[in-house]
Amino acid sequence: xxxxxxxxxxxxxxxxxxxxxxxxxxxxxxxxxxxxxxxxxxxxxxxxxxxxxxxxxxxxxxxxxxxxxxxxxxxxxxxxxxxxxxxxxxxxxxxxxxxxxxxxxxxxxxxxxxxxxxxxxxxxxxxxxxxxxxxxxxxxxxxxxxxxxxxxxxxxxxxxxxxxxxxxxxxxxxxxxxxxxxxxxxxxxxxxxxxxxxxxxxxxxxxxxxxxxxxxxxxxxxxxxxxxxxxxxxxxxxxxxxxxxxxxxxxxxxxxxxxxxxxxxxxxxxxxxxxxxxxxxxxxxxxxxxxxxxxxxxxxxxxxxxxxxxxxxxxxxxxxxxxxxxxxxxxxxxxxxxxxxxxxxxxxxxxxxxxxxxxxxxxxxxxxxxxxxxxxxxxxxxxxxxxxxxxxxxx
Amino acid sequence: xxxxxxxxxxxxxxxxxxxxxxxxxxxxxxxxxxxxxxxxxxxxxxxxxxxxxxxxxxxxxxxxxxxxxxxxxxxxxxxxxxxxxxxxxxxxxxxxxxxxxxxxxxxxxxxxxxxxxxxxxxxx
Numbered sequence: 282x283x284x285x286x287x288x289x290x291x292x293x294x295x296x297x298x299x300x301x302x303x304x305x306x307x308x309x310x311x312x313x314x315x316x317x318x319x320x321x322x323x324x325x326x327x328x329x330x331x332x333x334x335x336x337x338x339x340x341x342x343x344x345x346x347x348x349x350x351x352x353x354x355x356x357x358x359x360x361x362x363x364x365x366x367x368x369x370x371x372x373x374x375x376x377x378x379x380x381x382x383x384x385x386x387x388x389x390x391x392x393x394x395x396x397x398x399x400x401x402x403x404x405x406x407x408x409x410x411x412x413x414x415x416x417x418x419x420x421x422x423x424x425x426x427x428x429x430x431x432x433x434x435x436x437x438x439x440x441x442x443x444x445x446x447x448x449x450x451x452x453x454x455x456x457x458x459x460x461x462x463x464x465x466x467x468x469x470x471x472x473x474x475x476x477x478x479x480x481x482x483x484x485x486x487x488x489x490x491x492x493x494x495x496x497x498x499x500x501x502x503x504x505x506x507x508x509x510x511x512x513x514x515x516x517x518x519x520x521x522x523x524x525x526x527x528x529x530x531x532x533x534x535x536x537x538x539x540x541x542x543x544x545x546x547x548x549x550x551x552x553x554x555x556x557x558x559x560x561x562x563x564x565x566x567x568x569x570x571x572x573x574x575x576x577x578x579x580x581x582x583x584x585x586x587x588x589x590x591x592x593x594x595x596x597x598x599x600x601x602x603x604x605x606x607x608x609x610x611x612x613x614x615x616x617x618x619x620x621x622x623x624x625x626x627x628x629x630x631x632x633x634x635x636x637x638x639x640x641x642x643x644x645x646x647x648x649x650x651x652x653x654x655x656x657x658x659x660x661x662x663x664x665x666x667x668x669x670x671x672x673x674x675x676x
Numbered sequence: 677x678x679x680x681x682x683x684x685x686x687x688x689x690x691x692x693x694x695x696x697x698x699x700x701x702x703x704x705x706x707x708x709x710x711x712x713x714x715x716x717x718x719x720x721x722x723x724x725x726x727x728x729x730x731x732x733x734x735x736x737x738x739x740x741x742x743x744x745x746x747x748x749x750x751x752x753x754x755x756x757x758x759x760x761x762x763x764x765x766x767x768x769x770x771x772x773x774x775x776x777x778x779x780x781x782x783x784x785x786x787x788x789x790x791x792x793x794x795x796x797x798x799x800x
Contacts (some may be wrong), residue, residue: 330762461709584711588734592686607734614710626732662692662738664703664714664730 282598285644288575290433290461290635291602293486295527302530303488306523314520315511320465328520330406331529335493338532339459339478340469347494347512348525352481353383354505356427357493358516359456359477360387362502364397364425367454368448371422372397377410377439378620384458385616388427402428407569408437408512408621416447418440425454430468430478434604434633435568436577438462445474454500460484460492464535465574466543476500476647486637487531491524530572546576546621549645553578556649562654563669567621576636581623584666585659587631593655599648604631626665679769682739689738691745693728699796702788704781711737711778713785720795724726724748724756729785736775740782741769753790759783 312320314328333343349355364374376388378401391397400418404410410428426448431438441457448455455476462468464485470478481492494501508517557564563583582590587603594601604615606629618628660666695716705712711733718726727749731741744764746757764779765771769778
């Protein structure tokens, strides 16, 4: 049985080229970039090269990149670091209802421990934040607005440039969590007009344990990891050189491959979507129908629960994700699926497929060989489905 | 995360379906928490002669329903009432801690079906 792994938003294998670039930094290139002798100087030089590569991918300057341990850490540094550095201005932050937990919970931390007021901005049924709505909630005390670039759960890409413009006009710092987009679609911090942007390694087919935060020059940030003066005093701790080199190499490859990667992934996504919508009744395509990540197809299958569906597919060698409550540690339906207005029993049937460029049409075909039957089987003994069918047939 | 027994019952659930002229029906859960179970029983000579279930829920909820139906089939009502959530979880070779509530739902749905049967009989 061929393994069909379609959960690239959760994790991706590290590319061979990336791994090869990393390996020497575990062994002969082990020097600490802070050391003054040549081993240190060589590491420092490599570190700055990676910074330039990551900066180039998003059209930033090298000195505007801070390496972190993850996208989650980048989000924490952006939100807590920027908010706490600008307390004099006020204590109000705005985040959207479709943020990653690392943004939501960083905002809640400010609320709980630093007396901030947090506005959770609702989205429409496609998961889009309305710029007019943002305009209405920002005020002179608003320090920071954080809106995700694209959601890993529903794929929707936000009208970021427009949202950022509204904030810039009011002198409000604008952050975006771009973990799902950098490496998937072109991301240009100048064009978007953002002040802070988080990205991470795995989304670029790089290693886990590394991420980066872009910050507009001269923007003040309170470090969230205190210690030495690595990363210009903005993030302490000896640099994860193999990880950073991996991120740099992955960024370099992404820059070259992006023009072809997007259309290729979009084609696989559309093929899967067409198959699902044609062969599975009462399947809902979640997220925005057009403005979405190219390699992202998300659905809710009415009448069944997502974790059960994931296990049915797992038995056929197919790997996908779900936002179902049963699959979450907190046993709560994904807040993103609630935010787009899905009733809980519909949200429970969530299933998400995310592609990368190693996938092909045969992978989509394998999914379509098994997904319709799996859904049908679970529906065959679902009381929710039975009631729905009874209602549809008028009895 | 799941035991082999859980996976086996999930992959091949026993006694799924509906009994149209059931003597007792027990329905538990709500879509908010994620799981819904309905048990149908046929009673003959104070024994569960037939049992069917329908379940909307995760792997654990489906496996629990399946094993509860197996444990209850052929038992007297008194015996069936003794099926505890602990016994259900044990019969499945254990459940992950955050899925223990599913075993509760199974025992509860069965108990409700028995209760409904007894209430109907008492009313006659």
